[in-house]
Amino acid sequence: MKNAIKNKILISALLHDIGKFIYRALEPEFQKNYRHQELGREWAKKVGLSEEIITAIERHHRLRKDDKKYEKLSLDSFEGPTHISNLIKLIDFSDNTSSGMERGDGEDESGHFRVDAGLQPIFSNISLGEELTGMQPSLVWEAKNIKDRPYAVEADKELGKYSFFYKNQWKMFEEEFRTIAEYLDEERLLLLLQKYTMQIPEYTRVIGGQLPDTSLYHHLKTTAAIAWCSYRYITEEKLHDENKWYNEDLEKLIYSDKEERFLLVAGDLSGIQSFIYTLTSDDALKTVKGRSFYLELLMETAVQRLVEELNLCYSSVIYNSGGGFYLLAPNTKTVIETLEKEKRWINDKLHKEFGLTLYLALSFRPLNAFDLKDPEGKLQEVWGQLKEDLGKEKGQKWNYLLTEKYDVLFKPQKEIRKECIICGQPVEGEGDRCLSCIKMIELGRKLAESSELYQLKRESAKNAEADIEVLERHYSFTEPENKNDIEKVFLLKDLWKVSKDFKTKNFPAAGYVSQKEFNELADQATGFKKLGILRMDVDHLGAIFSRGLKNKATFARLSDLSERFNLYFKYYLPRMLEERVEAPLTHNTKRKENAVNLIYSGGDDLFLVGTWDSALDVAWLIYSDFKKYTGYHSDLSLSAGYVVADEKWAFYRIADAAGDEERKAKDNGRDSISIFGQPLKWNRINVLKEERESETLKDVLSVISQGLEFKDRRAFIKIFSKNFIHKLQQLIEMWNESKKREENYWIFPQIYYLFAREIESVSERNNRSAVSFYKQLFSMILKEPVLEELMGPALLITDYLVRGGESE
Template sequence: MTLRRNVVTGALLHDIGKLIYRSLSGNDIKRRWRHQEIGALWAKEAGFPDDVVQIIRRHHFLRRNDPKYAELSPEALGDEKLSLVNTIYVVAHADSIAAGMERERVGGDGYFDPECMLSPVFKDVVLTGKEPVREKLVWKPKKATDYNYPKAESEVAAGISGLYRELWQELNGELMQDPAGIAEDTLLLLLQKYTFFVPEHTYVREELPDTSLYHHLKTTAAVAWCTYQYLVANGTCWEREDLRAAIGKEDEQRYLLVGGDLSGIQNFIYTLASKGALKTVRGRSFYLELLIEAIVSRLLAALDLPRACVVYASGGGLYLLAPNTDTAKETISFVQQEVNRWLYRQFGTGLYFSLVAEPITAAGLARGLGETWYRVGQKLSVEKERKWYREIKEDYATFFAPRPAENTCPICHQAGKELVPYPGEEEFLVCPFCAQMVRLGQVLPEVKVFYRLPAGEKVAPRASDLVLEVLGISYLFTREDYSGPAAAYYLVENPWSLLRTAEVPAWNFPTGSYFTCKELDDLVKKGLGAERIGVLRLDVDRLGTIFSRGLPREKISFARLNDLSERFNLYFKYYLPALLAREPQEPLLPVHRNRKLWLNLVYAGGDDLFLLGTWNDALEAAWQIYRDFRCYTGHNPSLTISGGLAVAEEKIPLYKLAELAGEVEQRAKDNGRDSFAFFRFAFKWGEMGGRQAVGEYSTLQEFWSLLLKDIALDEKGNPRLQAYSKGFLHDLGRLAAAYGDGENPEREWIVPRLHYLFSRAMERSRAYEESFYRPLLGAVMNERNLKHYLPAAVAVVDLITRGGGEG
């Protein structure tokens, strides 16, 4: 355990001197030192074990004629400390692999700039047929807690050294609380908090560095520990052999890229009756994230891996790095079987976990990870086509034995388990799991942190507490302070703010949820006009291609793919709820200006989301998310989202609402992606809004700005027409739809009828002739506008003005 602690902690801190160096003033004498000297001095003064100090000090190989060879070279320690020397070698080699993945070699026309900033990895993604991002974008050096968006380098170039100084001072303050006893997870969390937007190196050529210091440190720790495990499993003696040559081999398939995927998620979350739908689906969507975390915890414990080895774990999927040993492969197979047996006992065949692995060399980690990532994806696809094959083969009789049909749960429709009272309603009986999910949905909005309880530890929960057991791991959810025993804790509300001493493992767990109403029938009443629910589904286009082929071949590295996955996940789980809580900026519909959006973000994570809201607020939310996501990804044309909005009555069961939204979302995908669909229409996002060609009416936003220009609100808050009547709106929509019907035999008469409609309306309302009717008539006379934009624009305005009357 001490050796693992030294390897992982030393690897995670090996380049800490780079951040300290950036924080120094220009005349500080330490600016003349090397970063490993600066880092080692700090670690020694902080009280880290001497082996960790030596790893930080000596993690670079030096030539014998280097003036600091004796002071900084690992070989200079001598044979009497072979265990430590080999540990330094393995970290140094892992650092070299990671650095080789992440940056160009020093030399040529480059230069060192301590104030250089991190270029977003999003900028590097270029899909076939798409233009690259040419603008020089950077992340401002901030904490991960800040909502950071890429900016043009020229906008943020001033005062950078002061920002680095603040980051280091705050990180140092948190590390100094218990440097010798800090848990691996807690250390990784703090490094994520403070080095997520710090570049891994300061060597600048034409392009700025695009790998964060955090992902470099994390990658180094993962590669170092997996290398150690591989070598020990293959018979090397760590304490008595000089292993530099063995450690340095790059052509052996020492590593496994492990991929996992949970099937059945959609049905698990959404195939529910209406009773308590919002509470139940909130609990179930969170439960799936907890299930993936439990699987990750189980894998890490069984494989003896640190959390640094986890590339990605969210949205029903996971990727991690493991050593390519016989024991590891057997363990991976065993854990998959163990998980699926447990899932079958709990949920029948509703959920299935696929787990596969693909070997890779050190050279492959640096230069060929994209192909390996692709092969893992292909293996997962094959595995998902063979669900339950192993279980059926091993125990056919049990698997196909008749299952009890009595005691069917009215919410999830599962049978065979003793029913219990629905929380708060003694006469309404449900299965124990649905009762737990309702309880979880009730308690989640008030949970700031939850705890993983020690194995075998008996904790007496309070009446308001909830204990969930997942894969044999017990998790405690409480609204109140808890000071009892904990194997680890997860930060929900403030994902990077430690609540316990540093030796207790901590990790962030933002939920990706945002709720404004507890029940659907309350939510639907908050809308404008028609009382309808809006169901929105959005996801990132071509995500598999982005990871396997989106980056240039020379840039497809462990650290960069790690970076991409973490930043996507962080957007949906952390940035998105904050966005939805704000009033809309440059709203799609003018009636939403200075108005709260009534939305329930049921699920967000990985690369997609599922949202319920009033129909008009869900429409606005889609536009706000699109604009914000474009800013977050540096307006890269290769990184797009598509979505679908279904509008329906709230009495429709949740599974049907989800199904309808899925069908509409598919219409957006069929529109060439980078699209949004609602009702029977599908548009490119650029057709929805954002253009500023005044008077041309080339977007729906421009039509809505005109059609809703003189809307007033009645005493109930419903929009009230002023410039035109409901009859005019309905006639306009009917004529536009008739013109769009290419087989309509009376199509040539549509334009004269439109002129007649407008002339009659202008006679009745001369006050709005110049401000409304003539601009709208001019726009309508454009054939594309009449066919493409007007039917959708009128349909939305018709719903908004339901029940609001007219002037």
């Protein structure tokens, strides 16, 4: 019975507003005759859903008694079984709580009707100042399915596209729904809804000129989470008997919005940096991708375990990426006790496997329905408080070991005879690599070759061959011969493939690999055979979630916001790197691929290793693409650290050096990149949307590139000499070393003399293009901002490009 009622609640909640999707697909002449409840009801009957679900879809709103469709559609006019009446009220309450203030003061009473309106990006509501500033409200997501990677664009550009888009999406949804109708459950339906309703607005009214900004998918998902948590709280904490659900009218209990019936649960994995980056260079590139993926699988498995052990639903998973997660749970004694027990169990497993390296911090705080739906509620405040709670716990991690397992923590260690050449951990037996690193190397290799990962059923794990074990769950990259051994399929590449045979979940691996070996990667560099290391993350992320949405911080919006960030780093970015091979800074038009390896990308940050020149160009590609994705919002930016490194450096040195540069960028007021030890605002690197303020690094390099020709991973000098570059570099260094600018203007005559000699030399040979080249470069260098900030990096990049090349 428990599973049956759970499934009915979840399917009812996930499909309660399916009529809104259908409504958008109707021809205009039919739209005025039907309400979304009626459309949903008829479709639910057609596909064979149960009476309870059909009724919940039909009657999940209260109508006025003078409404002509009151008897047929209103919740209050229902005279059927008590348990169905309670279900309808539960869906109504959860729908209203999920919607919060998303529809203004009432969808049916304000604004004007726009069935073909596009979905405004959630980023439009973000403001880190006192007032709502940043992105203009006239932006919408492109009229594309989520798998086709829609970006934020001006609404005028999408006029006329959404009507056809909605019709087409509904047609495809119906076709795919039929394939799983017989096997319908929450996980299959969630994936299908994400695929087809993540770009569909939740409501159809444009209120005060403001386009709808909440997707139907996130509204349905949060409604389901709220409904199941509410049911659990009412039956366990108030009724103490599930049978009362079937024979008592529970309206007062259901609609109570001041009781703290919910828990917002947050988890954060400590030790990620040490686990991934504390490696030597030998085979580091092979193992680090495996380690990064392992941590993602660890967090996925931990969340799945919590969902199962706490009897939650997958709609309750608000966010899970970047080593952290948020869940919505019922505030019951059983849940609280189980949370503490599960935290201990998971950390005991981590300690046994990895010593003190990895620790899962877990915290929770209570919320009521008012907090979830109202601008005066404390949802954003609690979100931020949980971040603080997790930080404090991570500062005191493993405390329980001191009192409960003192002997385990401080028992004499075995003599270490041999250390792993990759991670430095003890090696038992033959060989020079520890068992963990061997597993991680194999994991990284198989990951690069696979499109799916199979989670095996617990009872089948002993018989089926597994590639990896995580928290007593077993996974295989090879499909088992016996299909009954499969619990779930994780989709690594084709992310929205719904199956009637298995439960499927999109699990993008953020995969982009150019070369597996460090030395071979360095050999692909243009000129200087060195690596480029890049670390980037979203600025002010904590503030964005804790106060960025101002009075629009509803549960659905926070869920949407977190998922959009994660999708960009996990899904958009790797595919962008595959498609956009550009050299905006080095101007190497002969490059055929982005020679970088994406080590990690997810949540809100990334780490990549590539050739020094590709990594530099890719830094701008990522920044400009992220800004485009977010509608060029002024409060949404990235900071980055970039370093050039030798392939023989220990991996932890590479990671630390890039991290130091990233901190310099943050200290520069954010929205910056630090290259060669010098932090620069991104608008000093290049321009976005032709919004030019002054010369950029790209402008300087564009002039210099006129004197270069690229062949066979080399840049050959056509006009100037290496000696000219080196002399100019010396003068730039002398200028920047002086603290007193007024005492250093004597450098300008030397610069003039250097250029005059070069111009005289090329003039004698009647080389007009060379004369033009020197004059353009000289006019740039006379501007102090260029001289002080840009010319040094530009000359160093040029020096690196021509290493190994020869002057013609």
